[in-house]
Amino acid sequence: MRKKAFGLIILVAGLITAAFLCRTLRRNTYRIEDVLAVYQEDADYDAITIEHPLDQTLFPPEMIPPEFRWKDSASASLAWLVRIGFADGEPCMYYPAQRRKWTPRPEDWQAIKTRSLEQDAEVVILGISAAESPRILSRARMSFRTSKDPVGAPLFYREVNLPFLEADKDPSRIRWRFGSIASAPPPVVLDNLPVCGNCHSFSRDGKTLAMDVDYASRKGSYAITEVKKQTVLAPEDIITWMDQEDSHDTHGLLSQISPDGRHVVSTVKDMSIFVPKQSLAFSQLFFPVKGILCTFDRETGQFRDLPGADDPRFVQSNPSWSPDGEHIVFARAAAPDLQNTKHQGYIWLTPAESREFISTGEPFLYDLYRIPFNGGKGGTAEPLEGASHNGMSNYFARHSPDGRWIVFCRARSYMLLQPDSELYIIPAEGGNARRLCCNTSRMNSWHSWSPNGKWLVFASKAYSDYTQLCLTHIDENGCSTPPVLLAHLTAPKRAANIPEFVNARPGSIATIHKQFLDD
Structure with missing residues (x-):
């Protein structure tokens, strides 16, 4: 008897739910022409805030359909209408939405990109009530364009699980992807690497790959290896910065290969602050407090x-190298007194020593300096105007391919993974620093220029605790x-x-083989 009663309750609950959904769906269904009949361009509606894309966005021609997302201040809005108008004088395009987000179908997006090529497309989003006759409650407007300039190059980047300590426990879960921004997502070309792999860079012609890997403990x-469809990391391709004189304890930090692929520059004799954190978004604080620059010549084998x-x-x-390989821009700060630390000569301070170092609250500021490479002979390092002695920390300089500009990070203190880091641009010889309007609300860093110099990719945490790429x-x-x-x-x-743009075709790297692990 109880089973029958319970079954009857479940049946009634199901019918009530079905009836509710039926009424809701019916209420949220409208005819576009009925909405347009009551829409008034000059009316005062409640606000809809479009979170993405932002007003005056410029999409690359390779871009796949983006997701339009918004917030509606009118709580009674239960359906929406997206209208896209164009400058070509042809009819607008209309798309109903049942949620506060909408993604165009690929065929529609292709038509939208064609009609918005180098001219504005105006988007109007209308919030609609659930009454029998549609009533417009809210509205948003924005515009975007599609650029004639292609990105024209694939991206190579690392995909990491968080927090950092979890990734560090099992580095085999870290993977690298390579492909066009038109891929969703690009294929994985390297994974299941049981040792730590870190910073990577490519020569200017895209024919040489260089990256940090732990080898033989x-x-x-x-x-350093040749880029092929089946790229191989072999034992003979591996150097160690510990072979540099008096560098038996060194990390070889933030290395970068020269544009011509002959030299590599790195930080040696280094010591860093490392503090693991519980925060998912910012799960570590890491920055060097000691180190000098060292170069390696692949032709002579000399450090x-x-x-x-x-x-x-x-x-x-x-x-960071200039595109012609003639200069190196680097971050410099006064080295602190580390005489009382227990880990003198080791790669990083202990977590306790690191916490004590930052507990004073004193900022640790880097300035950007520029030095001639001069075939490895160096020269006088000069501070870069606009990126030095400005009361901020300046780091991660990247030259434009034509050598005209440098984009760098600026934060209140430290280096790498800073919540307040923003992108600034200066002339390559130094000058007035301008904040780029592409900056998001939280962390902007790890940027790279496309080979044609038209686009900049960078990492941000504005939309998620898991770092995402922006363009x-x-x-x-x-x-x-x-x-x-x-x-x-x-x-x-x-x-x-x-992320790094590579001067190569998508698919030019299919797999990176970890042959050095078999040695």
């Missing part, structure tokens, strides 16, 4: 300290456009970092 190991960037009174790190267009005057979120490039609960 040595943290200072570095792989060499870089004169002018080898002063032990300073920490000199985070180097902006840079014009000939060094002005940027609002960020385009590339949410389709990463899998759920994965953070994307260290």
Whole structure:
């Protein structure tokens, strides 16, 4: 008897739910012409805030259909109508939405991109009531364009699980992707690496890959190999920064290969602050407090300290080559007194020593300096105007391919993974620093120029605790456009970092083989 009564209750509950859903769906169904009949352009409606894309966004021609997302201040809005108008004089395009987000179908998006090529497309989103006759409650307007400039190059980037300590326990879960922004997402080309793999860079022609890898239990190991469809990391491709004179304890931090692929510059004799954190978004604090720059010549096999960037009174790190290979820009700060630390000569301070170091609350500020490479002979390091001695921390410089501009990060303190870091641009020789309008609300870093110099990819945490990639267009005057979120490039609960455009075709790397592990 009880079973029958319980079954009857379940049946009644199901019927009530079905009836509710039926009424809700029926209420949320409307005819577009009925909505347009009551719409008034000059009426005062409640506000809808479009979170993405932002007003005046410029999409690359390769962009796949983006997700339009919004917040509606009118709580009674239960359905929405998206209208897209164009400058070509042809009829608008209309799309109903049952939720506060909408993604165009691929065929519609292709038509939208064609009609918005180098001219505004105006988007109007209307919030509609659930009454029998539709009533417009809210509205938003924005515009966007599609650029004639293609991105024209694939991205190579790392996809990491969070928090950092979990990724560090099992580095085999970290993976690398390579492909076009038109991929959703690009294919994985390297995974199941049981040792730590970190910073990577490519030569300017895209034919040489260099990246940090732990090899034979040595943290200072570095792989340099030829890019092929079946790329191989072989034992003979690996050098170690510990082979540099008096560098038996070194990480080889933030290394970068030269544009011609002959030299590599890195931070050696380094010591860093490392503090793990519980926060998912910012699960570590890491920055160097000691180190000099060292170069490696692949032709001669020689390591060499870089004169002018080898002063032990300073920490000199985070180097970046000019496109012609003639100069190196790096971050410099006064080295702190570490005489009382227990880990003198080791790669990082203990977590306790690191916490004590930052407990004073004193900012640790880096300035950008520029030094001639001079075939490894170095020279005098000069501070870069606009990116030095400005009361902020300046780091992660990246030159535009034509050598005209440098985009760098600016934060209140420290380096790498800073919540307040923003992107600024200066002339390559230094000058007035301008904040790029592509900056998001939380962390902007790890940026890379497309080979044609038209686009800049960067990492942000504005939309998720898991770092995502964004894209902006840079014009000939060094002005940027609002960020385009590339949410389709990463899998759920994965953070994307260290993105780099590669001067190659998508598919030119299918797999990176870990042959050195078999040695």
